Amino acid sequence: MATRSKARLALDRAFDAKACRHYLNNNMHVLHCHHYATLYCQLADDCSILDAKKLLADCAEDAVYDVLSGYFAANGIDGVVDRIAIAEQYFSAAGMGRMVVVCAGPDGGDVEFVHSHVDEGWIKKWGQRDEAVNFIGLGFVAAVFAAAFGRPVRSYAVTEVQSIVAGAERSVFQVVAN
Amino acid sequence: MAIDRKRIIQALSELEVSGNEDGLIPAYNVFVNQLPAGFWNSFAQRLVRSIDIDLLEAGEALLVNAAHECGYHTGYGIITSEEWKAVVQPMVEKVPEDILHGAYAVFTAWGWAKSEVTSIVPGEKMVVRAYDYYEADPAVYGNLTRPCAYMIRGVSAAFMDLAYGGDYDPTGKTGMRTFQCEQTKGIECGDDYGEFVVTRA
Numbered sequence: 319m320a321t322r323s324k325a326r327l328a329l330d331r332a333f334d335a336k337a338c339r340h341y342l343n344n345n346m347h348v349l350h351c352h353h354y355a356t357l358y359c360q361l362a363d364d365c366s367i368l369d370a371k372k373l374l375a376d377c378a379e380d381a382v383y384d385v386l387s388g389y390f391a392a393n394g395i396d397g398v399v400d401r402i403a404i405a406e407q408y409f410s411a412a413g414m415g416r417m418v419v420v421c422a423g424p425d426g427g428d429v430e431f432v433h434s435h436v437d438e439g440w441i442k443k444w445g446q447r448d449e450a451v452n453f454i455g456l457g458f459v460a461a462v463f464a465a466a467f468g469r470p471v472r473s474y475a476v477t478e479v480q481s482i483v484a485g486a487e488r489s490v491f492q493v494v495a496n
Numbered sequence: 497m498a499i500d501r502k503r504i505i506q507a508l509s510e511l512e513v514s515g516n517e518d519g520l521i522p523a524y525n526v527f528v529n530q531l532p533a534g535f536w537n538s539f540a541q542r543l544v545r546s547i548d549i550d551l552l553e554a555g556e557a558l559l560v561n562a563a564h565e566c567g568y569h570t571g572y573g574i575i576t577s578e579e580w581k582a583v584v585q586p587m588v589e590k591v592p593e594d595i596l597h598g599a600y601a602v603f604t605a606w607g608w609a610k611s612e613v614t615s616i617v618p619g620e621k622m623v624v625r626a627y628d629y630y631e632a633d634p635a636v637y638g639n640l641t642r643p644c645a646y647m648i649r650g651v652s653a654a655f656m657d658l659a660y661g662g663d664y665d666p667t668g669k670t671g672m673r674t675f676q677c678e679q680t681k682g683i684e685c686g687d688d689y690g691e692f693v694v695t696r697a
Contacts, residue, residue, distance in 0.1 A: 333509045337628045338610035340509070340530075348533040348630060349513060349606050351526035351570040354647075357562035358539065368546050374539055381535035410519030413529040417519070433518040439527050454531075 323403035325395065329411060343392075345385050347412075352439025359436060359451045371453045378457025379464070379471050382408075386465035398422065401466040409458065417458075424467050424495065426474065429459050431489040437482035446485055450478040459491050472496065498587045499597040501604070501612065507583045508605035524573025533607075533630040540646055541634045556646060560677075563650025568672045571654055572664045574602055592659035593618065599655050600624065609648050609690070619660045624652050626690035632683035643682030645690050653677040656694045673697055 332341040339346055362370035386405055395401055402419045409417040415433035422429075431437070436452040456476045463474040473496055480490035513530055515521055521528040540559050547555045574580055575595060584598040593616050600611050609629035616622045631645040653675045658664065661674035674697055681691035 329514070331512065333607075335505075335509070338505065338509070338604045338607060339533075339628070339630065340607040342530065346533045346607075346630060347530045348536065348608065349528055349530050350536070351524070351528055351566050353526060353569050354562050354566035355529055357565055358536075361543075361558045361562065365543075367548070367551065368543075370543060373542055373546070377535055377538040377542065378531075380538060381532040384534070385532055410515040412531055413513075413515045413519065413521035413527065414531075415515075415519040416517075433520055435520060435527050435529050438520065442527070 323397075323399040325400035325403045327389075327404050327407035327411060328393070342411075343385070343389055345388065352435060352442060355436055355454060356440045356443050356451070359440070359453055362453050363449075363451060374453040375457035375460065375476075376472070378454045379461040380457075382458050382461035383465050383471050386461060390465060398466050402462065405462040405466065409462075414455070414458065417462075419462065422463065422466065422493075424469075426492070426494040427463065429462075429476075429491040429493060431455060431482065431491075434482050434489050437489060440483050446483060448484050450481040450489075451483050452478060452481065452489060455489065455491070459493060463493050498589045499584070499594050499601065500587055501597075501601040504584055504587075504598060504601035505605045508579060508602055509607075511579065524570055524577050526570050526573055528570075533633070536647070537631060537634050540631075540644065544644070552642075559646035560650040560653075563647040564654050564673065565650075565668060566647075567651030567654030568657055568664075568668060569666075571599065571651070571658050575599065575658070596622065596655060596659055603651070608651070609645075611648070611690075620696060622652070622656055622694040624648070624692040624694070626683075626692070629683070629690060632690065635684040639686035640682070640684045643679040643685050643690070645679055645682060645684070645692070648690065648692055649677040649679055652692045652694050653697075 330343050362374040406417050414435045415431050418430045420428040459476045460474045474493050477492045480486045482489045588594040597613050604610050609626040611626035614623045614625050656675035657672050661671045665671040675694050676697040677694045681687040
């Protein structure tokens with residue numbers, strides 16, 4: 319079992335005063351709130367004409383994959399242990415909660431969210447519910463595994479098997495290679 | 497108008513936002529997140545391009561609604577925050593019109609859109625122009641046939657709710673959705689700027 323990495327995420331913040339846009343490590347980022355994030359999840363959950371839950375997860379995976387793989391390339395982060403440590407820190411820097419990758423290999427792994435922006439935001443807004451709602455988290459986890467193991471997006475299927483929004487102490491995700 | 501946009505943008509654009517030990521960003525009475533702008537754009541574009549034309553307006557309305565609720569609650573959090581009291585409140589002379597002008601300076605500082613109020617009919621109408629906004633980015637080549645700044649639409653309507661819709665209601669049951677916003681121009685459609693007209697719902 320690999321030991322925990324001491325790799326630290328460097329956050330290079332920049333504000334383009336002409337366009338009035340914020341950049342985090344050369345990627346344009348934007349601030350939003352839990353109302354916005356949870357309403358996007360609710361929209362995806364309620365959508366009956368297409369699988370918007372997968373759509374939302376895929377969009378999150380694409381966006382996070384670009385950020386992580388770009389960071390790894392720019393900073394020479396080659397080892398899986400360091401990559402996972404950077405991804406965990408990026409999750410928190412983005413305000414998405416606290417993510418712990420419990421175990422990971424090229425064929426899959428287990429991930430926990432000790433805190434979750436979407437789940438705790440949902441509870442703050444509407445209260446608990448039985449079904450998982452963190453479709454953004456699904457995509458985030460898929461991106462972490464794809465970027466960590468140098469594989470393209472959609473290489474991993476992620477299932478949320480336990481959710482903070484449903485009253486669990488932490489959210490639990492199972493990851494398996496496609 | 498005493499609102500010094502340049503000073504507000506400079507002061508508030510420098511605020512560093514990052515997760516606490518729990519990876520959460522509690523601020524302005526909400527949990528804040530900072531994700532790549534492309535994520536929000538991708539979902540909106542892929543959603544509206546995937547649904548039947550008959551349902552397009554309904555789909556767009558849901559995207560606008562997400563921003564409307566965000567703008568209502570976060571907007572209230574912003575205009576009651578310590579940062580607002582320190583930077584913007586001393587410039588406010590005419591309420592609520594100066595608050596609206598200040599809110600768009602904050603809107604700009606936060607990177608949502610480089611935008612300003614160009615006219616206000618108190619209690620009735622507001623016109624906003626946005627000269628740069630991330631929601632225009634999906635048009636990498638050519639022009640879109642429909643404007644797609646759903647977030648600016650929703651937040652603009654919410655700001656008018658806060659200004660003229662009565663007391664803030666944390667439940668959102670009253671006060672919210674007293675105004676609506678139409679996007680009449682868009683950079684994504686080939687216009688020089690985005691234009692947003694907010695009127696009574």
